[in-house]
Amino acid sequence: MTSTRRATLCAVAGAARPSLVFKGCLYRHPATVTSTRFRSTQQPPKPQLPPMPPSTPSSSPGTEPPAPESPIEPPPKPDTGNLLQRFAAKLRSEVEELENSRKQKEAEAAKGIQDLDLGAAGPTGEQEKKKPGFLSNIDERLTAQRRELEEAQQAKRAAGQSTRVSPTMQKRMDTFLDLDANLKERDELLKQAFREGYWDDLKEAARKGAKLWEAPKRARAPNMSPQVPNPLSKTLTGEETDVLTLVKTKQVSLVTFMFSALGEGHVKTYIDPFLAAFADQPNLQVVQLNVEENWLKAPVLKLMTPLVRRSVPKERQSTYLLHYKPIIAARRAAGMTNNVLGWANLVDRQGRIRWQAHGPAKEHEIESMIRITRTLAGLAESGKVGKKAAGAAEAAMAGEAAPKSA
Structure with a gap:
């Protein structure tokens, strides 16, 4: 083929x-x-859905017309009057319950007081029938202790002994039982233990020097002057007195505070010029306070009292005070914030600090001290510091500078 x-x-x-x-x-x-290049992706035809029935059925002789739809009723309105009445009734019942509970507590308290009174007089049948409990046990213990004390006092009286408590013991008991004083003491102990360091004042003096600020050139107003610290102290002559008792006897007093050996040299630079300028003025005086706030060092200061007595002239020993307890709150309220430095204060009769200085005295501070003293004492102005006072100030400052150089 x-x-x-x-x-x-x-x-x-x-x-x-x-x-x-x-x-x-x-x-x-x-x-x-067909060529794959021009081949089309035809989808099969979608089947047709049957027609929707008419919304209203056709009226036919065999069908009845639909009944008309009933209208939607609105929700009933809340009855506010009944709601307020129920709330008022509930509130009234709560108030009545609180009032009944208060009356019941008052009745129980009054009954407890009556029970205590009856217990002081003697046990009764009602007390014997009282239910045991914590408060009942405390009442019984107090009653027993009260009965023992009364029996002890009666025994002392029968023996002819005195049952009177001494004033010192009574004062100690009142101080021990004083809640406010105990809370105040506790707050101060907490401040000392957790907020203040033992070396804070020494660090401040080492950082800022012996002069934290310069002394003012004018006296303070009376209403702006703090009160001088007034601790009960003992003089070198052995008498007990305080600062206010001494300053009330003179027109103006130079009151110095020293808390360390460094402060002793500071206050001397104010005392010597003051005594040199007002040696002939009987209405002026110098009051020195040697305060030891550390209870560990207090016995040492007591042992050194004879040495201190030898270094102080006899005419000034009655105004030289020794104190062996801390006065932190009082001295800080008076402006003496550092216990390493020495402090000098001009105090009037009312115990108000009218002028204050600290650290080693400078020449202009000595001039301000003497001028303000003359003003407060009502003395005539002399213009400048006398030669005697100036020489004493220079000698005091030279003595203060000598230990530093050494």
């Missing part, structure tokens, strides 16, 4: 069937052959 005849037979077979294999020849009809 020639190729031409084979092609003719394939064409005839292809016309009959689109695809036919005829003796190894594959023939496809041209209508069924």
Whole structure:
């Protein structure tokens, strides 16, 4: 079979069937052959949904018309009047309950007081029937202790002994039982223990020097002057007195405070010029306080009292005071914040600090001290510091500078 005849037979077979294999020849009809390049992806048609029934059914002779819909009723309005009445009734009942509980507590308290009174007079049948409890046990113990004390006092009276408590013991008991004083003392102990360091004042003096600030050139107003600390102290002559008792006897007093050996040299630079300038004035005086606030060092100061007595002239020993307890609150209220430095104060008759200085005295501070003293004492102004006072000030400052150089 020639190729031409084979092609003719394939064409005839292809016309009959689109695809036919005829003796190894594959023939496809041209209508069924499509190129993959232009082949379209057609989706099958979607099935049609049945038509929706009409919204209103058609009126037919066999069907009845639908009944009309009933209107929606609104919700009922709240009855506010009944609500307020119920709230008022509930509030009234709560108030009545509180009042009844208060009356019951008052009645129980009054009954307890009556029971205590009866217990002081003696046990009764009602007390014996009282239910055991914590308060009942306390009442019984107090009653027993009161009865024992009364029996002890009666025994002392029968023996002719005095049952009177001494004033010192009574004062100690009152101080021990004073709640306000105990709370105040506790607060001060807490401040000393947790808020203040032992070396704070020494660190401040080392950081800022012996002069924290310069002394003022004018006296303070009376209403702006703090009160001088007034601890009960003992003089070098052995008498007990305080600062106010001494300053009330003179017009103006130079009151100095020293809390350490360094402060002793500081106050000397104020005392010597003051005594040199007013040696002939009987209405002026110098009051010195040697205070030891550390309870460990207090016995040492007591042992050194004879040495201190030898270094102080006899005419000034009655105004030299020794104190062995802390006065931190009083001295800080008066402006004396550092216990390492020495402090000098001009105090009037009422105990008010009108002028204050600290550390080693400077020349202009000595001039201000003497001028303010003359003003407060009502003395005539002399213009400048006398030669005697100036020489005493220079000697005092030289003595203060000598230990530093050493």
